[in-house]
């Protein structure tokens with residue numbers, strides 16, 4: 001097992017990949033009004049990061065409206081880091097009428113605006129990934145490179161490979177979300193997380209989705225996952241639980257881990 005010194009990604013003072021797991025809460029409203037109400041509600045619950053899942057936004061094809069909405073989210077979120085994601089339909093996102101090229105143009109404009117702190121883009125689109133990485137770096141926007149599998153859990157080696165690939169493409173953070181079909185798959189995910197943690201220098205995020213995967217959202221940090229996603233008002237993926245419950249569960253485990 002290699003032992004690599006691990007980088008911490010610091011965003012607006014929030015440490016991603018530090019001692020404590022960060023909780024990220026998605027915003028999935030369709031209209032600007034819904035998005036802003038949802039953001040207000042979520043902010044009251046104290047997430048570490050807010051993810052705007054813009055693939056749910058009905059005006060996603062209008063760059064100006066996307067930028068205006070991002071700015072309005074920023075005004076509410078204050079210093080809470082904002083992650084901007086347009087999840088592709090192929091990896092579980094809401095269907096949108098944008099081609100991959102148009103989507104990249106939008107992501108570039110969002111990076112240039114510097115209103116958000118991070119973007120997420122799939123490892124699936126290698127060519128686009130490289131150009132987007134250059135632009136995001138130029139504007140100081142952190143980039144998560146991700147892989148999602150809504151059908152099954154690949155072998156441990158494949159999961160680790162996805163994260164190594166993200167690092168080799170210059171990701172700030174590598175992310176993998178997979179679907180378990182048995183409790184054994186949860187062990188695979190935990191094991192892959194632990195192994196990736198020993199091989200990568202960047203922070204990583206992993207989770208198993210669906211009801212069966214809940215334990216990975218509660219305990220992934222013990223194996224090296226830096227962020228866990230929770231529901232603020234509405235869920236963005238199967239198996240997410242309310243932020244209040246997630247905070248309680250982590251607090252209880254940490255309380256007894258530290259006291260014994």
Ligand SMILES: O=C1C[C@@](O)(C(=O)O)C[C@@H](O)[C@@H]1O
Nearest residue numbers: 026085177207209229236237
């Ligand atoms: O990729 C992820 C992780 C996620 O799919 C989850 O399972 O919690 C939720 C998405 O909003 C986010 O972009």
